[in-house]
Amino acid sequence: MLLGRRVGEGAAAIREGDLYKDAPGRWIIRPYRPGDERAILDLFRRVFGVDRSLEHWRWKFLENPAGLYVRVVETPSGELIGHYGALPVLMKWGDRDLILTQIIDVMVDSRFRRGLKRPGLFALLSESSIASIGTPGRASGGYGFPTPDHLRIGRRASGYVSLHPVQTLVKDLNSPNASRGKRTWLVTVEEVARFGVEMDLLWQRCQRALSVAIVRDARYMNWRYVDCPDATYTKLVARRRFGKGVAGVAVLRLGVADRRIACLVDWLVPAAATSVANALLARCETVARGAGMTELHAWFPPEAAPRRLLLEGGYRLEPTIYQFVALSTSPEVSVEWARERWYYTMGDSDIY
Numbered sequence: 001m002l003l004g005r006r007v008g009e010g011a012a013a014i015r016e017g018d019l020y021k022d023a024p025g026r027w028i029i030r031p032y033r034p035g036d037e038r039a040i041l042d043l044f045r046r047v048f049g050v051d052r053s054l055e056h057w058r059w060k061f062l063e064n065p066a067g068l069y070v071r072v073v074e075t076p077s078g079e080l081i082g083h084y085g086a087l088p089v090l091m092k093w094g095d096r097d098l099i100l101t102q103i104i105d106v107m108v109d110s111r112f113r114r115g116l117k118r119p120g121l122f123a124l125l126s127e128s129s130i131a132s133i134g135t136p137g138r139a140s141g142g143y144g145f146p147t148p149d150h151l152r153i154g155r156r157a158s159g160y161v162s163l164h165p166v167q168t169l170v171k172d173l174n175s176p177n178a179s180r181g182k183r184t185w186l187v188t189v190e191e192v193a194r195f196g197v198e199m200d201l202l203w204q205r206c207q208r209a210l211s212v213a214i215v216r217d218a219r220y221m222n223w224r225y226v227d228c229p230d231a232t233y234t235k236l237v238a239r240r241r242f243g244k245g246v247a248g249v250a251v252l253r254l255g256v257a258d259r260r261i262a263c264l265v266d267w268l269v270p271a272a273a274t275s276v277a278n279a280l281l282a283r284c285e286t287v288a289r290g291a292g293m294t295e296l297h298a299w300f301p302p303e304a305a306p307r308r309l310l311l312e313g314g315y316r317l318e319p320t321i322y323q324f325v326a327l328s329t330s331p332e333v334s335v336e337w338a339r340e341r342w343y344y345t346m347g348d349s350d351i352y
Contacts (some may be wrong), residue, residue, distance in 0.1 A: 056230050091212065203216050234251065262295070298345070
């Protein structure tokens with residue numbers, strides 16, 4: 001199979017199973033192999049000018065409970081010159097659970113991007129990786145939060161569909177006019193070290209009202225927020241004094257990029273549990289103030305109940321540089337159907 005006819009003569013490749021070989025023999029696109037990670041991190045440093053730890057890469061990709069979806073570009077000498085990282089998650093999609101991927105860390109060494117005809121190797125790497133991810137039994141689609149530059153590339157190379165611009169909900173915690181939230185003695189909030197079976201039960205209660213959302217069970221929440229090696233998250237659970245089990249969960253990151261900003265990176269509260277939501281949000285603000293944070297930020301899509309809760313609580317909307325995008329690799333995934341049904345938070349991205 002010849003892939004890449006539409007991306008220019010210099011980018012054509014021959015498919016052999018799960019491999020894509022450059023016809024002139026300059027490189028091969030293949031799945032990740034154990035031991036590639038050090039070369040991937042070196043490529044990341046060359047392309048983005050950022051150092052990432054081996055522990056971070058292994059946590060993000062190798063320890064991900066939803067699987068491993070990584071492809072690389074290798075030269076005949078064994079040098080890695082390209083990487084396509086897709087971060088899989090188990091997603092509730094209507095009445096079923098599907099695997100979708102967040103598309104991240106797509107990169108090609110600048111020497112090889114300049115040496116091929118436009119759009120070249122970057123587009124072919126994206127095209128072939130999506131074709132591989134979309135094979136039966138693998139992922140049914142993807143999503144992401146690209147910046148404008150990456151959005152332009154992604155539309156051309158990956159087929160992104162823009163769903164809406166991402167907005168941040170912001171509250172100035174130290175403003176004299178800032179409300180202090182609604183507390184009630186009927187709800188208690190405490191910090192936990194890990195999530196257990198009560199998280200699974202909370203997800204079962206909440207997921208009935210969510211059409212499209214990451215499955216926020218204990219396995220996912222522990223991987224995402226407890227086991228992350230280079231970020232610290234505060235995990236808060238709310239309980240009703242005369243009830244059983246966990247009534248709501250919030251996750252905070254206190255400080256980002258040396259800024260005194262707290263981020264409400266995850267939130268799961270039953271839609272009708274207003275008193276629980278108010279008490280949990282008030283505790284989040286108290287914790288953030290106590291840690292010396294000046295603002296609390298959050299992401300929720302336009303139709304989400306938590307967005308209305310925060311707006312009623314004195315938060316304002318500010319634009320971001322990010323767009324929320326999605327793509328389908330299977331007939332069972334309709335991006336248009338999901339446009340106003342998709343629930344996400346800051347933690348659904350790999351930015352926070």
